[in-house]
Amino acid sequence: MSNELSKGELTRREIVKKAAPIFNRKGYEGTSLSDLMQATGLQKGGIYRHFTSKQQLAGEAFDYPWEKAVTGRQAGVNDVPNSVQRLKKMIDNFVEKRAGLVPGGCPLMNTAVESDDGNAHLRARAKKALESWTARLAKIAAEGIARREINARIKPLDLAQLIISSLEGALLLSRLENSNAPLRNIQLHLHHHLDNSVRS
Amino acid sequence: MSNELSKGELTRREIVKKAAPIFNRKGYEGTSLSDLMQATGLQKGGIYRHFTSKQQLAGEAFDYPWEKAVTGRQAGVNDVPNSVQRLKKMIDNFVEKRAGLVPGGCPLMNTAVESDDGNAHLRARAKKALESWTARLAKIAAEGIARREINARIKPLDLAQLIISSLEGALLLSRLENSNAPLRNIQLHLHHHLDNSVRS
Numbered sequence: 437m438s439n440e441l442s443k444g445e446l447t448r449r450e451i452v453k454k455a456a457p458i459f460n461r462k463g464y465e466g467t468s469l470s471d472l473m474q475a476t477g478l479q480k481g482g483i484y485r486h487f488t489s490k491q492q493l494a495g496e497a498f499d500y501p502w503e504k505a506v507t508g509r510q511a512g513v514n515d516v517p518n519s520v521q522r523l524k525k526m527i528d529n530f531v532e533k534r535a536g537l538v539p540g541g542c543p544l545m546n547t548a549v550e551s552d553d554g555n556a557h558l559r560a561r562a563k564k565a566l567e568s569w570t571a572r573l574a575k576i577a578a579e580g581i582a583r584r585e586i587n588a589r590i591k592p593l594d595l596a597q598l599i600i601s602s603l604e605g606a607l608l609l610s611r612l613e614n615s616n617a618p619l620r621n622i623q624l625h626l627h628h629h630l631d632n633s634v635r636s
Numbered sequence: 637m638s639n640e641l642s643k644g645e646l647t648r649r650e651i652v653k654k655a656a657p658i659f660n661r662k663g664y665e666g667t668s669l670s671d672l673m674q675a676t677g678l679q680k681g682g683i684y685r686h687f688t689s690k691q692q693l694a695g696e697a698f699d700y701p702w703e704k705a706v707t708g709r710q711a712g713v714n715d716v717p718n719s720v721q722r723l724k725k726m727i728d729n730f731v732e733k734r735a736g737l738v739p740g741g742c743p744l745m746n747t748a749v750e751s752d753d754g755n756a757h758l759r760a761r762a763k764k765a766l767e768s769w770t771a772r773l774a775k776i777a778a779e780g781i782a783r784r785e786i787n788a789r790i791k792p793l794d795l796a797q798l799i800i801s802s803l804e805g806a807l808l809l810s811r812l813e814n815s816n817a818p819l820r821n822i823q824l825h826l827h828h829h830l831d832n833s834v835r836s
Binding site for chain 1: 662665666746749763806808811817818821822825
């Protein structure tokens, strides 16, 4: 058996990669077949040979930028020994490492807002992404409590949720104002909260 | 001169009121002419006699739920004498008074997310709404500093922005998880922040 990807699988991945920024910017409803044909350079048949529906393609086109975002947020985190500092590093990555991401903002926010009154398939995908991000932050907080770096009365899931809410809301404002100020403001605030109310 | 609205003006307002929840749920791109015809019970000509374009209608259909939201957030605020308590009351209203709002979530978030890569007209509308909300909170904070109820090192605009970021992000998570928990979590957090780091 060969480890190389088949030609079909390569084309499939290429379609997802090229469709991802379109879906992230325009949303599921706003993305037309002609947008997808233009982005991929393929005809309708060439695209839908690889996907059973627009929905299936949109789902995979959600995962692609999301995985990029997750990787960016994790950068260097495991090298930081202290758990409060680890949480800060994840916050800093969210605020500062936005350059390499798929254009169009946070795929979680975009998909959550668009799908919250309709598309159950995409909504489920966004929900799962939120749960895994929450779990990752909560795990660091729980480890911090076990190591007595974090105050034992902190609830790891609540702290994780608080960090994500704050970052996502600040990103919304930063995008609307076309300024980093709201993200920088929340970064300082969360650092202050971690130092003054979370650290043991 | 009569104070009564003309029949045309009444119809116009009725169209805006009926179109508002459609735009708020489905977004500008996702709202079709047939959605608007169904919601209003009018034909295309009956709708566009009153509006020059879908964009004009969408703009007014943004203002309608936004004004409802603003009114809800202000409820009882002026009866509270202390400025820290006033800020808490605005936070509580955002978290607790969601029942009477136009369905589909926060019009600011919906419009910001959908328009941030395209529709300049709607984007400008959402930006203006954010600025007026920020100014309202910042004014309370500035009054609090003048009355020595709030620490003089607090920057009113930063505090306002922090509160809005936190609430909007928590609303996003609450809608995605279909649970009030993220909003309740941020409410407690902001109260704690106001009591411990903002109050003088």
